Amino acid sequence: MTERLRRLGGGLSRDYWKLWSSSAASNLADGIFVIALPLIAVRLTDSPVLVAGVAIAGRLPWLLFALIAGALADRLDRLRTMRHVNLLRFAVIGLMAALALLDLLSLPALYIAAFVLGIGETLFDTAAQSIMPSLVGREQLSKANGRLYAAELSMNQFIGPPLGGLLVSLSVPLALAGSALCYVFAAGGLMLIVGDFRPARTGPPARFHTEVLEGLRYLARHRLLRTLAGMVGLMNLATSAVFAIFALYAVAPGPMGLSEAGFGLLLTTFAVGSVIGSVLVERIERRVGRASVLTLGVLGAGLPLFVPALTTEPILVGAAFAVMGLTLMLWNVVTVSLRQRIIPDRLLGRVNSGYRLLAWGTKPLGALLGGVVGQLFGLQSVFILAGAVTLVLLVARATISDGAIDAAEAEGDREASAVA
16 A cells, blocks of 8 residues: 555655645745735835835845855754744734734835745745755655646646735735635644754854855855856846736736736746646656756746737737746756755755855846836836846856766765765
């Protein structure tokens, strides 16, 4: 019976599926909340800069706390960190629901909540990416990450946004309370996983800043990883600029003229493409090679960004977002699995955080750029600029080959064997 269950689970461990279930609940909460924030902001102001301020506040912690989160992920039990963050999310969003009931929500309150939740996100995501090699074998990382991303994106962008849009249209406190309860279920799921997930160390801990610098030096010396981090940073700059102001463009009286529920439904097209990509990633990776997957990722991230500037037809914009979701999913699974294979476990949190500082630290800058460009030159200008910036990455992609990727993995295997 146990062997049959393992086959049904793709050979992945029970603890992996507990993490998968908890992640699904957590990302459903994210999907509801992330769609609720800009919709609430649009009710409070029609300024692109002020609406974009919510996204800026939520992404700013990736600039300020990413390196701290990485050092903590290599010092603390990674699973316990994830549990505590989900409980923090419950408390913050529960407080917002109470403020909404009392009709006390304001833009400053949204900014503060987004900032605190952003800090939690840096801690949770860094720990979550670093814990995966402890739950599955190295040869299973692409499969495990693909299925985890499928659950995350299904909930975060397929089910959560339309549900969030619908709930906000019915009641803002109801939308926030629903998100808060999902975080409680996610924390409970993580409590079912038993074990110590604190990284093994040799000798006493070094000073905090010394450990942070050790991770940064590893990343700085690794040409492949630092190139990929820079590429993701520029892609995130562009997409953050677009999505920071997209609610103003899509929701009536914006040019697309959608309802709040329709806006949430439109964003699910990105998730549809992402789920398809998560199912196909292993097959595509084997057939065309990982370097070609990265090319698809750049093209699929850049070209669809031009579409809203050319048409306000929701079907065409949705189709473009679906293509973007598919190709970015291929990119994410390949690059995350690659980092988990290359980086030694004792450094995984710190190097991941340095990587994501470059990759995600551009998000608040992108949101600010989107708000300013939209305010000065119109919302369509944001889409054109973002698409052009992303396609520039094809130049950097030309320096990455399958041979370079294979060599980096082989070096990671040698380092792992030396430690063992």
